[in-house]
Structure formats: C-alpha cells, structure tokens
Amino acid sequence: MLAVNAGHRSLILFWLLWPLGLQACADDRLPAEADSARIALEEAFRNDVLPILETNCFSCHSHQAEDAEAGLMLDSRSGWEVGGVSGPAVMPGQPDESLLMSAIRHQGLEMPPGGKLTDEEIATIEQWIRDGAHDPRISESATTLGSIDLAAGRQHWAFQPIAAISPPVVVDTTWPLNEIDHFLLSKLEAEGLHPVGDADRYTWLRRVSFDLTGVPPTPADIEAFLSDDSPEAYARVVDRLLAAPAFGERWARHWLDLVGYADQIGTSNAVFAQHAWRYRDYVIDAFNDDKPFDRFIREQIAGDLLPYETVAERQSNLTATGFLVLGDIEIVEADKEKLLVDIVDQQLTKVGTAFLGMTLGCARCHDHKFDPISANDYYAMAGFFHNTSSVYKTDRGVWSDVHTIELPETDEEQAEREADALSQAEQIALWRSECKQAQTRMAELEAQLTDESLEESARQELTRRRDEQQQIINRVNRDLPHAEYFAPSPPRVYGVIEVELPQNMRITYRGNPRALGAAVPRGFLSVISEETPEIPPTESGRLQLADWIASAEHPLTARVTVNRIWQKLFGEGLVRTVDYFGIPGDRPSHPELLDYLARRFADNGWSTKAIIREIVLSRAYRLSSAQDEANHQIDPDNRLLWRMNRVRLDAEAIRDAMIFASGRLQSTGGPAMPLEFPENVGGLSPTDVNPPHFRLTRWRANQELERTIYLPVIRSSSQPGPAELRNVFDFPQPSTFTGRRVTTAVPTQALFLMNSPIVTSHASALAEWLTTQCPAEPERLAMLWLTLLNRPITTAERNSTEQFLTDAGENAWTELCHALLASNEFLMRL
Numbered sequence: 001m002l003a004v005n006a007g008h009r010s011l012i013l014f015w016l017l018w019p020l021g022l023q024a025c026a027d028d029r030l031p032a033e034a035d036s037a038r039i040a041l042e043e044a045f046r047n048d049v050l051p052i053l054e055t056n057c058f059s060c061h062s063h064q065a066e067d068a069e070a071g072l073m074l075d076s077r078s079g080w081e082v083g084g085v086s087g088p089a090v091m092p093g094q095p096d097e098s099l100l101m102s103a104i105r106h107q108g109l110e111m112p113p114g115g116k117l118t119d120e121e122i123a124t125i126e127q128w129i130r131d132g133a134h135d136p137r138i139s140e141s142a143t144t145l146g147s148i149d150l151a152a153g154r155q156h157w158a159f160q161p162i163a164a165i166s167p168p169v170v171v172d173t174t175w176p177l178n179e180i181d182h183f184l185l186s187k188l189e190a191e192g193l194h195p196v197g198d199a200d201r202y203t204w205l206r207r208v209s210f211d212l213t214g215v216p217p218t219p220a221d222i223e224a225f226l227s228d229d230s231p232e233a234y235a236r237v238v239d240r241l242l243a244a245p246a247f248g249e250r251w252a253r254h255w256l257d258l259v260g261y262a263d264q265i266g267t268s269n270a271v272f273a274q275h276a277w278r279y280r281d282y283v284i285d286a287f288n289d290d291k292p293f294d295r296f297i298r299e300q301i302a303g304d305l306l307p308y309e310t311v312a313e314r315q316s317n318l319t320a321t322g323f324l325v326l327g328d329i330e331i332v333e334a335d336k337e338k339l340l341v342d343i344v345d346q347q348l349t350k351v352g353t354a355f356l357g358m359t360l361g362c363a364r365c366h367d368h369k370f371d372p373i374s375a376n377d378y379y380a381m382a383g384f385f386h387n388t389s390s391v392y393k394t395d396r397g398v399w400s401d402v403h404t405i406e407l408p409e410t411d412e413e414q415a416e417r418e419a420d421a422l423s424q425a426e427q428i429a430l431w432r433s434e435c436k437q438a439q440t441r442m443a444e445l446e447a448q449l450t451d452e453s454l455e456e457s458a459r460q461e462l463t464r465r466r467d468e469q470q471q472i473i474n475r476v477n478r479d480l481p482h483a484e485y486f487a488p489s490p491p492r493v494y495g496v497i498e499v500e501l502p503q504n505m506r507i508t509y510r511g512n513p514r515a516l517g518a519a520v521p522r523g524f525l526s527v528i529s530e531e532t533p534e535i536p537p538t539e540s541g542r543l544q545l546a547d548w549i550a551s552a553e554h555p556l557t558a559r560v561t562v563n564r565i566w567q568k569l570f571g572e573g574l575v576r577t578v579d580y581f582g583i584p585g586d587r588p589s590h591p592e593l594l595d596y597l598a599r600r601f602a603d604n605g606w607s608t609k610a611i612i613r614e615i616v617l618s619r620a621y622r623l624s625s626a627q628d629e630a631n632h633q634i635d636p637d638n639r640l641l642w643r644m645n646r647v648r649l650d651a652e653a654i655r656d657a658m659i660f661a662s663g664r665l666q667s668t669g670g671p672a673m674p675l676e677f678p679e680n681v682g683g684l685s686p687t688d689v690n691p692p693h694f695r696l697t698r699w700r701a702n703q704e705l706e707r708t709i710y711l712p713v714i715r716s717s718s719q720p721g722p723a724e725l726r727n728v729f730d731f732p733q734p735s736t737f738t739g740r741r742v743t744t745a746v747p748t749q750a751l752f753l754m755n756s757p758i759v760t761s762h763a764s765a766l767a768e769w770l771t772t773q774c775p776a777e778p779e780r781l782a783m784l785w786l787t788l789l790n791r792p793i794t795t796a797e798r799n800s801t802e803q804f805l806t807d808a809g810e811n812a813w814t815e816l817c818h819a820l821l822a823s824n825e826f827l828m829r830l
Contacts, residue, residue, distance in 0.1 A: 153372025279322030
C-alpha cells in the first residue's frame with residue numbers, strides 16, 4: 001500500500017467528496033478557503049448590498065420604523081430569515097424562490113413603493129442571494145433567547161423547586177383524617193369556612209367505586225361495606241378497588257386521552273392501526289401493576305433504549321414507545337420533509353402536555369408569547385425527536401406508514417404462533433384445492449350448458465350447480481388474500497427507531513422545513529435547566545430527555561401528575577388548567593398541598609396507587625356534596641373544597657355501568673378492530689395505490705358487551721357501533737391531547753337516552769335479570785335501586801313506582817329500568 005500523509009489525505013478526501021459538496025453550503029469547504037470566501041462575501045454585502053437596503057428599505061422594514069410593514073425587518077439577518085407575514089424574505093442560494101427578489105423585480109409586489117431599483121442594484125441583490133446571502137449582522141431574534149427573561153421566568157411558581165412541606169396546624173384537630181386534610185382545613189379556617197358533613201356510606205361507596213374502577217358497587221359490595229363497623233372499613237374498600245383489574249381499565253382511559261390514542265392511523269382513508277391495542281393493554285397493565293410513574297415516563301419516551309433482563313420486559317419497553325406515534329399522524333402527506341417536522345412537533349407537544357403541563361409547540365415559529373420558552377428551547381428539545389425515526393415511505397403512492405417493531409417472543413409464544421401458522425397453512429392449502437376443484441367443475445358445467453338439446457329443467461339445475469361453484473371461487477378469492485395478509489406472525493407494535501446519523505435539528509422558519517436556520521444543540525428548557533446533556537454521538541438523546549423529565553427534582557413532572565390525579569378524584573384540579581402550568585394558567589388553590597403531594601409521590605417510589613389511596617382516604621374526599629349557603633357566599637366556586645364537587649359520569653362510565661348493572665359487562669382485551677372478518681377489510685392487494693383500510697360492518701359476538709376501553713376508537717368519523725354513546729357524552733376528539741374533558745349538557749343527550757335502541761336493550765336486559773334474581777316485586781324494587789342508584793329506595797319512591805307498575809302494563813319493568821338509566825341521579829357521581 002502507498003503511504004499517504006495527512007496533507008494528501010485531506011486533498012484526496014476533498015476530491016472524493018467534491019460531488020457531494022456541490023449541494024452543501026459554502027462553509028463546508030476546506031477551512032482556509034472557506035474563511036477567505038466567507039470574508040469576501042460578507043465584505044461584498046457590507047459594501048454593495050447593505051447600502052441599497054438602507055437607502056430603499058429601512059424606512060418601512062426595520063426596527064426603527066414606527067410600524068414595520070407586514071412584520072418584515074431587513075436591518076438584521078434574523079429579520080429576513082424569519083420574514084414577515086408571508087414567511088422568510090430570502091432563500092439563500094435561490095433568488096427566484098425569494099420574496100425579496102419578487103418584490104424588487106415588481107413581480108406581484110412592487111417594492112420599494114417610490115420606484116423600481118436600477119437594473120444594476122437588482123443584479124447586485126440577486127448575486128448576493130445566489131452566493132448564499134451572507135450577512136454578518138447579528139441581532140437578538142426568535143432564534144435566540146431574544147426577549148426571554150429567564151431570571152424573571154424562574155420566579156413563576158411552577159418553575160420553583162418542589163418544597164418539602166409539613167402539614168400546617170389547624171384549630172379543629174378532630175376533623176382531619178390525614179395530612180391532606182390539614183392543608184385543606186387550614187385554608188378553610190383562615191377564610192371563615194366550615195366543611196359540610198360527611199357523605200353517607202352509600203354515596204361514598206358509589207363515589208369511590210366509580211372514581212377508581214369506572215363501574216358502580218354491586219349490592220353485595222354495598223352489604224359488605226355497611227356491615228363492616230371496623231375502623232378499617234373504608235381502607236378495605238379502597239384496597240379492594242385498587243387491586244381490581246377494573247382499576248387499570250379506568251385509569252388507563254385517562255392516560256389515553258393524553259396520548260390521542262386511536263385504532264386508526266391518521267385520519268385519511270380509514271387506515272387501521274392493526275397493532276395499536278398492544279399499547280392500550282400496556283397502559284392498562286402499567287396502572288394495574290402500579291408501575292412506578294418515573295419508569296412509565298422512561299419507557300414511553302425511550303423504551304427502545306432501556307436495558308432489560310427478560311423477554312417480557314423487552315416487550316413492555318418496546319410497546320411503550322407507541323406513546324410517540326399513536327397520534328394523528330397524517331400519513332398521506334406528500335411533502336415528506338413537512339411530514340417529518342410536523343411529527344416532531346406533535347411528539348414534542350404531546351410530551352410537553354402530558355408530562356410537563358406546558359405548551360411547547362407555541363415556540364415552533366417564535367419565542368413563546370407568554371412563557372419563558374424560546375424558539376431555541378423548542379429546537380433544542382425537538383432535536384431529540386428529530387433524531388428519532390417514526391414513519392417510512394411506503395411503495396403505495398404518496399403514503400407513509402408508522403414503523404412497526406417486531407417483539408421478541410418466549411419459547412411458549414413462538415411455539416403457539418408456529419402451531420397457528422401451520423394450521424392456517426393447511427387451511428389455505430385446502431381453500432386452494434377447493435378453488436381448483438370448483439374451477440374444474442365449473443368448466444365441466446359450462447361445457448354441458450352448451451348442449452342445445454338440454455331440457456329447461458335440466459339446464460336450470462346445471463346453472464344452479466355452476467353458480468354454486470362460482471360462489472366457492474368468489475369466497476376463496478375473498479378469504480385467501482385476507483388470510484395471507486393476516487397470517488400468524490411475530491407480534492408487532494407501533495414504535496420508533498434511532499436514526500443512523502444523529503444531528504442537531506436546524507431551526508425551521510415558520511415551520512417551513514426548507515427555510516432552515518442554524519442548528520441548535522439538543523438540550524432542555526432553559527428556564528428549568530441550562531445543563532447540556534451528554535449524548536453519545538450515535539444516539540438521539542431521548543434517554544437523557546426521559547431521565548430529565550422523570551427526575552424527582554424536576555419542578556413540573558410530579559406536580560402535573562398529582563394535579564391530574566386530584567382532578568379525576570375531585571372534579572377540579574388544585575390547578576384548574578391541568579394541561580397548562582404556564583404563566584397565564586391557573587394558580588394552585590393550595591400550593592403547599594400540591595407540593596406536599598408531589599414530594600410524597602416522588603419520595604414514595606412514584607406509586608400512583610399509593611397517592612390515590614392517600615387522597616381517597618382523606619376526610620375531604622369523604623365530604624358530602626350538599627350545598628351550604630353561608631360557605632357559598634364566601635367561596636361560590638368551592639375552590640377551597642368545603643364540600644365535594646358533583647361530577648357527571650363520563651361516556652365510558654355511563655355505558656359500562658348500564659351493562660354492568662345486569663351482570664353482562666365483559667373485559668376481554670386484545671385487538672379492538674374486528675379485522676378477522678374479510679368484509680371489514682379492503683385494499684389488501686399490493687397493487688392498490690391506497691393502503692389497506694377498514695369498514696366496520698360486522699362485529700364480534702358479544703362485542704356490544706365489552707368494556708368501552710376495549711372498543712375501537714376512530715378518528716375520521718363518529719364512534720361506531722357498540723360505542724356510539726361516546727358521540728353524545730363528550731368523548732374527546734382522538735386527535736387531541738387532553739387531560740380534562742369538557743362536560744356539556746345539551747338536548748341531544750337526553751334524546752339519546754330516551755330514544756336510543758341501545759339504551760332500551762340495556763333496560764330490557766336489566767329488567768330480565770332482575771326478574772330472575774328477585775321473583776317478588778317488593779324485593780325486585782329494592783334490588784333495582786341498589787343496583788342502579790346504589791342506595792335504598794325511599795318510601796315515597798316505592799309508593800309512586802308501585803303505582804306506575806300497576807298502570808304501565810306489559811313492559812312496565814323495562815320502562816322503569818329505562819327511566820332510571822336516563823335519570824340525573826344515575827348519570828351523576830355525587
């Protein structure tokens with residue numbers, strides 16, 4: 001081999017890379033040449049271009065102008081990079097694509113307004129842009145901290161460190177049951193308020209059952225609680241509910257609201273998300289297993305990068321990253337560069353909302369208008385996801401698809417799958433043989449039908465037999481592609497992968513991926529931490545981001561999380577803007593209590609069940625929701641919690657309770673979409689320009705009895721089939737990330753409850769169940785009230801109901817059950 005010295009290596013490398021360098025910027029040349037060229041170009045700007053701009057443009061387009069026209073500033077580099085209302089004014093290297101050139105050429109816009117520049121001046125600016133628009137001027141802009149005052153921003157309560165706080169002293173020491181009550185009572189006493197009395201046992205049991213599991217207590221649960229006179233009676237109920245599988249099913253739904261979860265990819269062409277259910281079941285299992293919340297965070301942001309010891313742990317880690325891609329990703333986007341930056345924005349927005357309670361996406365185009373978050377911060381954080389691959393372009397036209405990740409299998413899982421694959425292969429072989437035989441038989445029949453001497457009755461019989469063979473062929477032609485597409489294969493999940501060559505993300509002016517500014521080193525929000533993470537050169541940095549967010553010392557994560565938990569249990573958060581802890585957001589009604597809960601949460605192993613248990617065993621959670629006029633005059637919004645807030649059940653709880661009442665509610669898990677039916681799937685041919693899609697025309701047997709969380713969630717239309725109740729009771733649009741649903745009261749809800757065949761069927765099933773449980777009507781009435789309203793029937797109610805049953809006739813019990821299912825008391829959690 002020839003010995004090559006360092007200088008020769010540089011020259012060889014230069015010539016090898018020269019073709020690539022044609023597409024790079026001027027500063028990618030050899031150092032000395034680049035410096036010399038850059039200096040010359042910058043001098044040309046100062047001597048030739050800048051005087052033209054100063055003379056003709058600055059009076060209307062500068063920081064000194066009284067009101068810059070169209071928001072465009074030309075007295076700084078960042079001014080023309082960011083541009084005005086129409087976007088960047090200059091596209092370096094592309095004069096014909098630059099708005100500034102269009103204006104001075106008088107192509108549409110005509111600038112300057114006093115008259116056109118000379119041909120020589122126009123040529124000078126055109127050459128400046130063609131050479132790369134070198135501009136040495138530096139000014140504070142949207143690409144730096146600009147007007148962000150970090151010192152002032154850090155004074156905001158949400159960015160302050162979480163304090164270690166002891167419960168305050170109260171006057172009435174007999175009222176509190178735990179430390180939480182001390183914080184609440186102290187505030188009440190300071191304002192001259194007195195908490196109302198406790199809720200009765202029936203009300204409390206219904207409240208805690210719905211809050212923790214999403215379904216009401218059974219008559220047996222009620223009897224067991226009422227007969228338990230021990231001091232531990234309330235705690236036993238709470239522990240039973242926390243241990244029930246229904247707990248995870250209930251609390252997972254809260255989290256899925258924040259994820260924008262659906263069983264559909266994007267919103268176009270009804271593309272099914274075949275594997276989404278695995279993430280849904282992961283979340284359910286995480287809450288049931290009381291997975292430490294800091295681990296829950298790390299797995300969802302960087303599960304693919306975490307170490308593991310078992311196959312099950314690896315499966316869980318990979319499945320968790322569905323958090324990043326199970327949003328409304330518009331996979332039909334033809335502009336792939338735009339698609340990628342939009343996905344990054346969605347992922348950063350979701351992380352900001354779910355974990356930090358901040359609107360990070362507001363800083364995509366400029367510094368945040370309200371919070372101390374700069375555009376630099378945005379791109380520093382976005383860089384973690386810019387180096388994460390979420391989608392790939394398919395071979396079907398302009399379509400993209402979300403990455404699917406193959407999960408490892410245990411030996412048992414692999415053996416079971418291989419057995420299923422063998423069974424299906426045998427079935428496919430049988431179908432093909434059947435189709436071939438049908439084709440042969442059909443040809444024979446067609447030949448016989450050409451005989452003109454056939455009698456009419458013999459011809460009709462042959463035609464019938466030929467049509468039977470055609471039906472066999474049609475069925476096989478439909479079922480065979482379906483069976484091959486959905487053949488048993490290793491389990492897969494939607495997830496992300498690291499890019500091969502991570503790089504810092506460049507600023508995209510006004511979100512335009514082709515108007516690029518400087519690269520921003522990956523990092524965290526400056527107002528919270530100016531630490532620069534140490535990121536290995538081959539990694540995205542998501543693992544470091546996850547560690548930062550999941551730190552017990554992070555001022556936002558634990559606060560945001562316990563506030564969400566409080567809101568689900570009390571109807572209002574201690575901070576009412578549960579998704580936004582920014583400066584214009586709500587201030588905490590009890591800041592010391594919020595910090596106490598946040599510190600307890602982190603210090604006690606990030607246990608969701610432990611913090612819920614502590615809250616629901618407080619005296620405050622036990623309060624009645626009764627009105628008190630004196631308290632109302634002082635605190636009409638009940639911000640200091642002198643009573644329990646009344647809450648309307650959400651769509652899932654209403655539907656599940658209707659089915660649960662008659663003992664028919666099922667929890668199955670597994671795929672939500674009934675894609676096993678060929679009539680529900682189209683576009684399976686690889687020659688189709690559009691991807692495979694769904695049409696939900698057939699449902700599984702008893703799918704109408706499945707718990708709502710296990711039913712398909714669709715983005716592109718109203719919720720179909722068994723879950724249509726979600727359409728009228730404020731189910732959130734699955735393209736959004738929300739920690740708090742709106743609650744409306746509109747006529748369509750009452751009309752649905754009165755007229756829906758679904759509600760009527762639930763009423764009929766309940767009436768039938770009651771008849772089998774209690775043949776005697778007096779006991780049946782008592783059971784109905786305990787089952788639906790979870791309390792005893794009153795004498796007045798019994799008298800009026802008995803009269804109704806006498807007058808109503810044949811369907812009296814169904815009508816009675818229907819009336820109670822539509823009643824306010826059934827719909828409310830008091």
